[in-house]
Amino acid sequence: MRRYLSTIKYVLGISLVLGVTGCSDQLDEVQPQTSLNRDLILSDPNAAMTLYYGVYGSFRSYHNTLFTLGEMRSEIWADGLFTESEDGGLRNYYTHNIDANNVPAANWAGFYSLLDKINTAIKLFPQAPVPEDQKSRVLAEMHGLRAFVYYTMLKTWGGVPLSTEPVTQVGGLEDLYRERATPEAVMEQVKADIEQSLTLFSGDNALTASFTGTSKHIYWNRAATLTLKGDAYIWSGTHMGGGGADFATAQQALEEVTTIGGLGLVENYADLFNPAREANNREIIFAISYEKDEATAGVYSSFRVNTTQASTLLLDPLTNPRTVSQAYPFLAGASRVGMSESMIEKLQHIEDERVNATFEVMYRNVPPTYPIAGVLLTKFAGREDAGVQLYDIDFPVYRYADVLLLLAEAKAKQGMDPSVEINLIRERAYGSDYVPYTDGSQQEDLRAILEEDLREFIGEGKRWWSLRRAGDEWVFEYVDPVYLASEQAYKLLLPISVGMLNSDPKLKQTPGY
Template sequence: MKPIMRKLIATLMAVAMFSACTDDLTLKPISQITNTSFWKSPEEARGALNGMYVRMRTQAATNFFVWGEARSEMWVQNFGFDPSINFFAFANSLSRVNPGPDWTAMYSVVHDANMILKYVPTIQFTAESDKNEILAQAYAMRAFIYFMMTKTWGDLILLDQPTEGFDPSTIYKERRPQAEVFAMIKKDIESALALFPSNNIPTGRVRWSKPALNAFKADVFLWTAKRLNGGAADFNTALTAIAEVEKSDVQLLGDFSQVFAFTNKGNKEVILAVRFAEGESTGRSVFGGVTPLAAPTAPFTPQSVIDKLLPYSGKDGYWQMSQLVTKQFSDDDARKNATFIEVNQTKEGVTSFLYNIDQKWPGVITGGVRVMYDDLILYRYADIILMKAEAQNGLGQDPSEAMNMIRKRAYGAKFAAHTFVNGTKAANDEAILQERLFELAQEGKRWWDLVRFGKALEKVPLLKGKTENDLLFPLGETILSLEPLVKQNPGY
């Protein structure tokens, strides 16, 4: 991957700028970095680790959401034409000319992990457990990035060593079958599990840990159980991983909205998040905002709504939650008002719909401006509980206890009217998928859920008449022109 790897060779220079910390990433300039001079101390190893997280955060700012939710039925066009490449994902009009975000920067994160895995074992640490934890995080990150990519593009180029030269036999590779990709992912997960020194979750919950890795492991094995014919064995493995998560310091918060409160980052429902902070990162690209042309100052909009929504800057105003989705929420469900606001106007006694605005990621108002520094939660306990229900149902077990844990919080005093009752496996699967829609909307999960449950072609209006081939993203002309051994996905 010549053009990609030319950029990757410079990774150490960027990585070395970051010093070790717990919650934030601070700059520490180091000059004249080479492989022989850099990998000498634990501090440099931690700097490289921080650099890996920074590069991943850049992808999480927008692309994780685009790959994981944009193509679902969750979003429809708002006001104006979206000038970004993401338009084609939201509109499900992807092509080799308009493929959406490509994989180049994701392979940069893989390269960072590979550098750590190659060079950190050569460094002397006072405590071996410190070295092992760095290696564990690198294995976990590499596995996670490959998981994101294989769900997006299917077969992948597999790299388990850093690319440190320009020899064509090294940099040009064919894609490997998805089964081999998952074999590598699962191997990396086990390598990381063996290296994490404890089941503790680090302060801030923004680094890989053993509980986060087990949450990820459950996610992987649910995917292969359903999409790669892993069946009962993989469902059982997922349940075992979930049991390990349940032993850690996690809990379901009593108030759903507090999971996402800006002042409550790193709460005990969070297992792993990507940290965004003012002065440290450029923030997230969060959808569901409004444009000046359709700001909530429109005539006849209630003042209470205007007060809550303004200022409207800071969000992407081109996309809003679809009424197809919002109308499925019950008024009894506390998640409704914590997830979106329906903005209406009343004129001459007639109330009409204007638009929906997301509420899960409201940002924070600083100096009269809304800035989008909400963390992106990758795994939280409610997600794991619903994974448990899914795995249990896959094995023919009763998922009622897990489902009702989620519903009790959602419906509160009105829970009795919404109690889940065990039914057929197919009916349970449909109910679990629906519960995940209500619980995890706007969290970058919906597209993956639809694909995993085999429901994307059925539930996404823009995919009616399409085939399984259309569930993968295409490879763009740029990638194909730069990678002579890489072939296009079927259907594109």
């Protein structure tokens, strides 16, 4: 296989599927994961569960990808203020500096490596020596996760190659060639996996299976599948001709989530990002787990500030002056991405506890004006522990606020009144004296939903997807036309690289590129 080395890494992300992490020159010595583990998984329940837990460990490694694809192309971080050299890679996302020769998230962002692990679990667990109820639960979770991954890929590239079987052997490069399925076929796969997940859960609404031994909601569950169903059906109703029927299906799925015991908004928004309150958190439906002495959430290092600047930049210079280092003595990172002054002004509201729990504005110590230097993203800043900063906050993939705003969107797109859901979000944010929203036109309702979405999910990798799901016209309303104009609608999807096209004769470029 050595002769295939120069091209194989482009085909279905196979260099990752086969576990090549740094010794790619030893490709001929590597076996696919399935052939390495199959016999053991089918004979040893501990090995089978190691595969199960390994899928979630792999999923965590895509945190950076999920955040970047889901948020950085939106308006939140465009033209922001920062104190160090700009992160050029992230700038390409929010300026939409993207073409066939400048491809972000190349090689399908490595998602086929994750899919192969999920496919392996789906293939082997029916025969694994574990109790039947445990087996069904694992398979239900895996089908939900596969639906989520393919849905993310559909939103990113449109049609992508479909692979639902694990890679067990590679006889030649031609075995790896895959053409891009149509977007409709990908959505069909997403919906099929969603239904299979719900069938296998068989009404089991436990947010975490007892065999995992945790009270954190860090394993896929039936509520997550239902939330994904609502999300995906709104998308297909908006973009794929599903219309009212799909919006009604989404509404039904999301309303079912609201009936599941143990779920709801937490009273204090900041508790969502407090490591001490992650166990049995009623708002978290599914999150990526971070624990002390495990992998750390390094996704946000460019959204902080270095220690030298932290000793001079001020927080609240007029009312409660203190340096950043006084407030956050162990926080480390760099200020390479930021918010614009106009975005900061739009978001700042003294009574909105979401914004107060999400970021702090840093000012230069230049009285009397104290110009803004940038923002410090504090939502995932973690906590102090024995003189160090622990970045051990779980990253929410779906939470109850998603359900409410998705449900509001499904209603609005059917001409129904979404004010109940919008006002539940507003009341938590502003307190009992919030200004209630009253039903308006469909455009007014969708704008109100998107405005709450903006404030609710900063840093959670959702804003770009929210604009896209609402409809292309909303993307062009919120994103600066200097970077993305309506005549560049093809840029709503990402291209694939020239190298990928050269390496796989079945692949075709994303339309428009």
